[in-house]
Amino acid sequence: MVKKIIILVVLLVLAMMFWNMFSGIPVQNVLPEVSEYYAKNEPAEVGAANLVTAVVVTYRGLDTLGEVSILFLSAAIVGLLLGFQSKTEKRKLRKTSELLLTAAKILTPVIVMLGVYVFINGHLTPGGGFQGGAIIAAALVLALMADPLRKISHGFISFVESTSGFIFVFIGILEIFLAGGFLDNSILPLGEFGAILSAGAIPIIYSFIGLKVGAELSSIVSNMQEAQNITEYE
Amino acid sequence: MNNIQLEWITMAAGIALVFIGLWGILTQKSILKIIVGFSLFDTGTHVILVSIGYIKNRTAPILDEAVDASQAASQVVDPVPQALVLTAIVIGLGITALMLSFALQLKKKNQSLEISNLKDLKW
Numbered sequence: 001m002v003k004k005i006i007i008l009v010v011l012l013v014l015a016m017m018f019w020n021m022f023s024g025i026p027v028q029n030v031l032p033e034v035s036e037y038y039a040k041n042e043p044a045e046v047g048a049a050n051l052v053t054a055v056v057v058t059y060r061g062l063d064t065l066g067e068v069s070i071l072f073l074s075a076a077i078v079g080l081l082l083g084f085q086s087k088t089e090k091r092k093l094r095k096t097s098e099l100l101l102t103a104a105k106i107l108t109p110v111i112v113m114l115g116v117y118v119f120i121n122g123h124l125t126p127g128g129g130f131q132g133g134a135i136i137a138a139a140l141v142l143a144l145m146a147d148p149l150r151k152i153s154h155g156f157i158s159f160v161e162s163t164s165g166f167i168f169v170f171i172g173i174l175e176i177f178l179a180g181g182f183l184d185n186s187i188l189p190l191g192e193f194g195a196i197l198s199a200g201a202i203p204i205i206y207s208f209i210g211l212k213v214g215a216e217l218s219s220i221v222s223n224m225q226e227a228q229n230i231t232e233y234e
Numbered sequence: 235m236n237n238i239q240l241e242w243i244t245m246a247a248g249i250a251l252v253f254i255g256l257w258g259i260l261t262q263k264s265i266l267k268i269i270v271g272f273s274l275f276d277t278g279t280h281v282i283l284v285s286i287g288y289i290k291n292r293t294a295p296i297l298d299e300a301v302d303a304s305q306a307a308s309q310v311v312d313p314v315p316q317a318l319v320l321t322a323i324v325i326g327l328g329i330t331a332l333m334l335s336f337a338l339q340l341k342k343k344n345q346s347l348e349i350s351n352l353k354d355l356k357w
Contacts, residue, residue: 007260011253018249021282025241028289031307035314039307043297051295051313056320067321074328081335126296130324193297213324220331227338 047190048123048199056128057202057209061172061183068165068212075216075223082227090231096146104146111139119210123199129206133213140218148230152222161215164208171205244285251278265340265347269333276326280319287315 031039038051038059046054056064112135119132144150172183179186185200192198251274258271288311293300295313302309341347 007257010260011257014253014256018252021286022242022245022249025239025245028286028312031289031310031312032314035312036307038313039295039310049297051297051310052316052320055313055317060317064321067325070325071328074325074332078331078335081332081339084339124296124298126294128320130320134324134327217327220328224331224335227335 043193046185046199046202047193048202049193050123050125050128052126053123053128053202053206054199057123057205058183058185061205064209065169065172065183068168068209068216071213071216072161072165075220078220079223082223090229092232092234093148093230095233096148101146104142108139108143111142112136115139115210115214119207120203122206122210123202129209130213132210133215134217136210136214137217137221140221144221144225148225148228149232152218152225154219154222157215157219157222160211161219164211164215168205168208168212171201171208175201239290241285241288241290244288245282248278248281248283248285251275251281254278263348263350265337265349268349269330269337272333273326273330276322276330280322280326283315283319283322287312 030036038055042048042051042054046058048054048058115132115135115138117132118127118135119129122128122132140152144152175184175186176182183205185202185205188200188204190198190200197203255271255273255275255278258274259268262268262271292309292311295310295316297310337347340352344351346352
């Protein structure tokens, strides 16, 4: 009983906090100062058609680096925790249906291609490295559902992950010396606004972020698959 | 119907998700359901953040044919909350995977996912 009252009080306090925000709608009618600066000067400074990408990769590039590190950390801890699983308990699975097998064979390469498309076009259309990486990991989930015995090479995943992470930071540091500062994208010519090879180093950086995120999420997925310890079909 | 506006619907949906999530975290007994609650809480905050950045009668912050680059500051919604949410979604995914692997370890150790059976840290 006391517990229920406490829960109710917590929810009510939260409701009061949210009510202030909710009654304050519309929150804003013009862009805040920072966003206005981004919207006005971004085409000349960064040259990416997608403002969100310009904020994520260039203006707040350091946050993105921290965020990729958090994702790496959580992937590493998942690998550590699931590595403790006892390997004595074995599981058997029913054989995968023909439908899923065939669909996975056709769809997996297409989904990987869509992921690559999404992160290569990250500076022009909605999308980018994080979304593209997640799509690539989704292709791996489909492949694993079709063939649960498939072995994923951890060496390859960690090679892709560490190489792309290294290149991301390396480009960032190179830009301290050759351009305006850490992760300033004007190391390469900005190019024609809206073209695929534009916005300086953004397509390169975002592609490597995409590979890194894809590799990290893939390592989470493959660790979870190995923790199941599926050895054979029934 | 003209009174119901997009920003109200999105923010109300986000707040509702936060409440469902928090209620689930506080009341549910199964760890898996608590993780679902965390996930809903997470999604709710994302929806609220995006709806804070929304400005009426404006379009997505992508400078293409629809938005003139010189007039962009008066035509697009706020890109900063969207950039924040973009990173928050991926972090949320990583944290959910982390919680699920903890739950798997607990299940292996205690043969149960009920929090009332977990008394290791109870004083």
